[in-house]
Amino acid sequence: MKLAVDGMGGDNAPQAIVEGVMQALEDFTDIEILLYGRQEAMTPYLKEHPRLTVIHCEEVVEADDDPARAVRRKKDSSMARMLEAVADGTADACLSAGNTGALMAGGLFKVGRIEGVGRPALATTLPTIDGKGFLMLDLGANADAKPENLLQYAIMGDIYAKKVRGYAAPRVGLLNIGTEEKKGNELTKASFDLLKEANMNFEGNVEARELLNGVADVVVTDGFTGNMVLKTIEGTAGTLFAMLKGAFTSSTKAKIGAVLAKNGLKDLKTKMDYTEYGGAALFGLKAPVIKAHGSSNARAIYSAIKQARTMVEHDVCATIQATITVE
Structure with a gap:
């Protein structure tokens, strides 16, 4: 499975994000990770790995950015491109420790809500x-x-x-x-x-x-x-x-x-x-979108990746869709 990660989100980015990603790649042999962010900022913490792809992004969604505006205008941000990867099927799930409002807005607008779900929940x-x-x-x-x-x-x-x-x-x-x-x-x-x-x-x-x-x-x-x-x-x-x-x-x-x-x-x-415990999942979307804590360290990112992996493995979103439709 492929997981998309925002390398620039959170108080301890990019170091904590990259270190969490590298540890997850070592422990979970069934995942590939697409890491989005500024190449020059992440390079000091990166190690070459056959299941890691780094995608350079010029922009970053900051913690104080207006959520809806950030998603619309910062199209080359690590968060926006990560969400687009899930939306177009390039990735199966995504996670970010960045701006919560922007991630929720982007998840809703880009990934999309499961038909029948009135309102997503964090x-x-x-x-x-x-x-x-x-x-x-x-x-x-x-x-x-x-x-x-x-x-x-x-x-x-x-x-x-x-x-x-x-x-x-x-x-x-x-x-x-x-x-x-x-x-x-x-x-x-x-x-x-x-x-x-x-x-x-x-x-x-x-x-x-x-x-x-x-x-x-x-x-x-x-x-x-x-x-x-x-x-x-x-x-x-x-x-x-x-x-x-x-x-x-x-x-x-x-x-x-x-x-x-x-x-x-x-x-x-x-x-x-x-x-x-991992991060907070945005339930009700067509694919897993995980919000890691803003102050996440490498261990927290690792746990959030593990959580996203498990949700994909057990097809949680498809089960929600089938159950909501029946209800």
């Missing part, structure tokens, strides 16, 4: 205490949603959890302010009724405080709420680790305690490490 795997993680969507592709959109999010999430994450019957939950069936606003109440009748393992309403305890394998919500929950989790995790670091360096006794707790802290950090 989905990613978030950590849980047991280390298994859970898939959450929508994380911001659409601020507003209708009950039928949340039903489709659940269907797409259910398929991904089965195909990519290996669950036979993933537990699907609806994010709400309480677990009772009649809780919530008009959107969640109507969505509950649709999900209850759907052909999936619907667990009912789930509360935000239980997410990291692994209360469900797939959690659906509107993009406005999902984005706030995502950023709250990221901010809380960062603050917690900063507080722990401060506590363990506050005195000689604390430093001794830190040495004794080193393995436990390392295990905790691994469980909360986003680099192991």
Whole structure:
């Protein structure tokens, strides 16, 4: 399979991107990678490889570019040409750590939406205490949603959890302010009724405080709420680790305690490490489009490539298309 990668997207590009690509090529012998970006910027980190093709692009979509305008006007950017490779069938999937809005707009306009999907959703795997993680969507592709959109999010999430994450019957939950069936606003109440009748393992309403305890394998919500929950989790995790670091360096006794707790802290950090889960997939498009975290290091890029590879291998987009059509 061929995967297209934006070599210039993200805070640590191009070094982290190229290093992640090179590692993925070594570990996955069934992939070819088309790497788009400025040749002179990527060359210091590149190694020759028979399954790597580097395509020079003059332009770069910057983090502060207007999304729609960037996609339209920067036609020779690494992101635009990467998306075009998927659109014309040159590549089977693509990924970028660059401008999220531009990638979503470009994915929608260039790759195209699956027929029958009302609105695409941004989905990613978030950590849980047991280390298994859970898939959450929508994380911001659409601020507003209708009950039928949340039903489709659940269907797409259910398929991904089965195909990519290996669950036979993933537990699907609806994010709400309480677990009772009649809780919530008009959107969640109507969505509950649709999900209850759907052909999936619907667990009912789930509360935000239980997410990291692994209360469900797939959690659906509107993009406005999902984005706030995502950023709250990221901010809380960062603050917690900063507080722990401060506590363990506050005195000689604390430093001794830190040495004794080193393995436990390392295990905790691994469980909360986003680099192991890949990127956020834009569900509802005709081919996999993966958004890696803007601060991705080489390991995170490697994981995002692994995620794209698995989605292609298990034909996730075609399964979504067939299932949505039947529904």
